Amino acid sequence: MLAACCFGVAFLVARGELPGFAPSEERVRFADRSGRLLLYFDMMQPDLPLMDASVQVEGPAGAEPLIAQPGQVTVVTSWASWCGVCKAEMPALRTLRADLGVEIRAVSVEPRDDFRTVQAFLRRNGVATFAPLRDPAGVLGPMLGTRAVPASLIVDKYGQVVGLFRGGAPWHSRSLRGWLRALQQAPTPEDSRVAYTSFVK
Numbered sequence: 067m068l069a070a071c072c073f074g075v076a077f078l079v080a081r082g083e084l085p086g087f088a089p090s091e092e093r094v095r096f097a098d099r100s101g102r103l104l105l106y107f108d109m110m111q112p113d114l115p116l117m118d119a120s121v122q123v124e125g126p127a128g129a130e131p132l133i134a135q136p137g138q139v140t141v142v143t144s145w146a147s148w149c150g151v152c153k154a155e156m157p158a159l160r161t162l163r164a165d166l167g168v169e170i171r172a173v174s175v176e177p178r179d180d181f182r183t184v185q186a187f188l189r190r191n192g193v194a195t196f197a198p199l200r201d202p203a204g205v206l207g208p209m210l211g212t213r214a215v216p217a218s219l220i221v222d223k224y225g226q227v228v229g230l231f232r233g234g235a236p237w238h239s240r241s242l243r244g245w246l247r248a249l250q251q252a253p254t255p256e257d258s259r260v261a262y263t264s265f266v267k
Contacts, residue, residue, distance in 0.1 A: 117225045121209075123173050124200045126181055132171060132205070133221060134197065139249045140169040143218040143235075144206050146176035147187045151234040152216045156191040158237040166246055173199040175206055175215060220246075224255040 119131040133140055143159065145152035156172070163170050172193065174184050184198045201207075210217040212232055220229035228249070236242060248261035 117221050117227055121205060123171075123205060124202055126198060130199075132173075133169075133225065134171060135169045136225065137223050138167075138169045139223050139246055140171060140221040141218055142171045142173065142206070142221060144173055144175045144201070144210060144215050145187075146174060146215045147179050147183050148176070149215045153187075153191050155216060155234045155237065156188075156193045156196075160193050160196075162237045162243075162246075166243065166250070168246055168250070170196060171199060172196050173201050173206060175201045175204075175213070177202060220249075222249045222252065222255075222258045224252075224258055226255060226258060228258070 117133055119133070119136075121132045122129045123132050124130075132142060141159065141162070143155075145156075159170050159172065162168060170193075172188070174187070179187070179200065181198055181200065184200060185194075188194050188196050188198060206217075207213055209219060209227075210230065210232070214232060216231075216234055218231040218235055219227055220231075222228050245261060249258055252258035252261055
């Protein structure tokens with residue numbers, strides 16, 4: 067299981083198919099200073115259907131929309147309590163939310179993680195303010211195209227799914243943060259697509 071959450075492994079897992087969630091041919095390559103490949107970021111087709119309230123996960127009170135704050139840029143990330151990379155990137159996601167104001171929806175996709183385990187994981191990793199969420203119905207797997215964790219979707223404020231990370235993401239990257247800011251400032255869905263195109267280039 068540990069191999070599934072290591073850098074550079076998750077993006078190699080074969081993709082499943084879900085209508086409207088097919089990545090484009092564009093990829094952004096992230097590497098460390100030595101040039102060692104960390105991961106690829108799959109850019110999503112900019113004409114995707116909206117991520118609407120019908121996409122739901124499980125919260126403490128029952129089913130709830132995956133996108134809790136429509137109108138905000140949202141990072142949806144999958145994790146499991148045994149995943150070391152998942153633990154390592156939680157503080158970075160907390161900082162991302164604090165610095166940029168993006169919504170973070172961190173969802174456990176491990177069936178054995180009950181809510182007590184989920185809440186303990188969030189507390190131990192410094193993100194107790196994140197909503198405790200589970201995915202017992204397996205909603206995220208087809209969207210992410212992988213069962214490996216972590217994996218993250220980027221959803222713009224118009225509900226368009228514009229990007230997908232498989233593996234721990236470079237949340238401190240200047241270019242990534244600049245793109246997220248551009249998505250936040252986009253006054254229309256079309257402007258959001260322009261920001262998307264600029265990031266690809």
